[in-house]
Amino acid sequence: MPRQFFVGGNFKMNGVTSSITDIVNNLNSAKLDSTTEVVISPPTLYLSLTRSLAKAEIGVAAQNVFDKPSGAFTGEISVEQLKDIKIDWTLIGHSERRVILKENDEFIARKVKAAIDGGVSVIFCIGETLEEREADKTIEVVYRQLNAVAKLLSQEDWAKVVIAYEPVWAIGTGKVASTEQAQEVHAAIRKWLGETVSAKVQEEVRIIYGGSVSEKNCRELATQPDVDGFLVGGASLKPAFVDIINARI
Ligand code: PEP
Numbered sequence: 001m002p003r004q005f006f007v008g009g010n011f012k013m014n015g016v017t018s019s020i021t022d023i024v025n026n027l028n029s030a031k032l033d034s035t036t037e038v039v040i041s042p043p044t045l046y047l048s049l050t051r052s053l054a055k056a057e058i059g060v061a062a063q064n065v066f067d068k069p070s071g072a073f074t075g076e077i078s079v080e081q082l083k084d085i086k087i088d089w090t091l092i093g094h095s096e097r098r099v100i101l102k103e104n105d106e107f108i109a110r111k112v113k114a115a116i117d118g119g120v121s122v123i124f125c126i127g128e129t130l131e132e133r134e135a136d137k138t139i140e141v142v143y144r145q146l147n148a149v150a151k152l153l154s155q156e157d158w159a160k161v162v163i164a165y166e167p168v169w170a171i172g173t174g175k176v177a178s179t180e181q182a183q184e185v186h187a188a189i190r191k192w193l194g195e196t197v198s199a200k201v202q203e204e205v206r207i208i209y210g211g212s213v214s215e216k217n218c219r220e221l222a223t224q225p226d227v228d229g230f231l232v233g234g235a236s237l238k239p240a241f242v243d244i245i246n247a248r249i
Contacts, residue, residue, distance in 0.1 A: 031242075061123060082118075124164065125164045165209055167185075175212060182209045208230050222247040222248050
């Protein structure tokens with residue numbers, strides 16, 4: 001079975017009731033490629049609003065979740081709370097949380113496991129900094145990030161994971177990875193899946209690219225055999241997001 005193309009929209013800490021309503025209404029009324037899975041990720045405060053407005057075919061993701069079920073964790077939200085408001089997806093390990101909020105591989109891995117155990121699918125973000133790329137450490141870094149999660153997941157758990165390869169130097173910078181750079185790392189991730197998890201998981205897990213994806217560069221990126229979709233930040237707030245969802249038609 002071919003892997004279903006997947007496009008996520010990460011609104012980050014952007015939007016208020018009126019603008020998020022406009023974005024969702026625009027997606028609801030647009031003609032979207034019905035073979036592409038679409039999941040949008042508004043700030044936590046607007047998850048319920050987004051879920052209630054978006055048509056059923058559009059998934060809604062949190063941008064983060066905590067690894068503990070409940071308790072004295074001020075400011076955090078649990079997997080159970082996401083399920084309670086009908087949220088079936090979460091981003092975990094976004095570089096802005098790794099870099100700005102200093103989340104480490106082990107903490108991120110525990111959150112991935114907690115989400116999956118609680119029935120929430122995960123867009124698991126990995127990627128190297130510019131310094132790491134220039135030191136030729138890209139593959140070493142993404143394998144380290146993947147290995148931390150692989151230690152905690154069963155083979156079945158991987159059915160609930162979409163891997164987002166997002167080179168940190170390409171996020172929000174306008175510097176998109178070339179199609180060759182993206183394909184090279186995606187192919188290495190797929191090889192790792194085969195060697196570390198199983199041939200089935202290697203074949204089935206979607207690996208999406210994130211980092212300054214726009215309506216201009218998405219078509220060429222989408223032609224690559226191991227690019228199964230996109231995680232889109234800035235452009236997901238604009239009408240051009242529809243063109244990215246429709247990159248293959
Ligand atoms: C992101 O936030 O995951 C992202 C890829 O952002 P941008 O598309 O703005 O680079």
